[in-house]
Amino acid sequence: MRPEALRWLEDAEADLGHARLSIANQDHRWACFASQQAVEKALKAILLENDLELVRIHDLVELAHRAHLPETLAAKCADLALAYVGTRYRDAPAYPYEARSQEDVRTAEAVVQWARSRAT
Secondary structure: OOHHHHHHHHHHHHHHHHHHHHHHOOOHHHHHHHHHHHHHHHHHHHHHHOOOOOOOOOOHHHHHHHHOOOHHHHHHHHHHHOHHHHOOOOOOOOOOHHHHHHHHHHHHHHHHHHHHHHHO
16 A cells, blocks of 8 residues: 555544544544544545545545445445534534444444555
């Protein structure tokens, strides 16, 4: 794997670890945000690995499209994409982080695993 892509993937895996720890600590809001970050970084790792343009966006739907993420995972990214703003800004539309945290971590796990499988 290209060194820069590997760094992004390692960061994604670290964020996934933070998401898991946050679930264990009942910090659901941070678990959702860390899950979103893990997915974003995993997708950017794939873009770099495939010699595609690294776009400086946070839109998981667009990143999933550019990285050719399978449709089943891309659909889950659409739900998780709302966590980026909804968990960071109190004046943003509410994100149901307590109800979504477990599913968001599972989505991040699946996307990071998919990215890792494409990187070897």
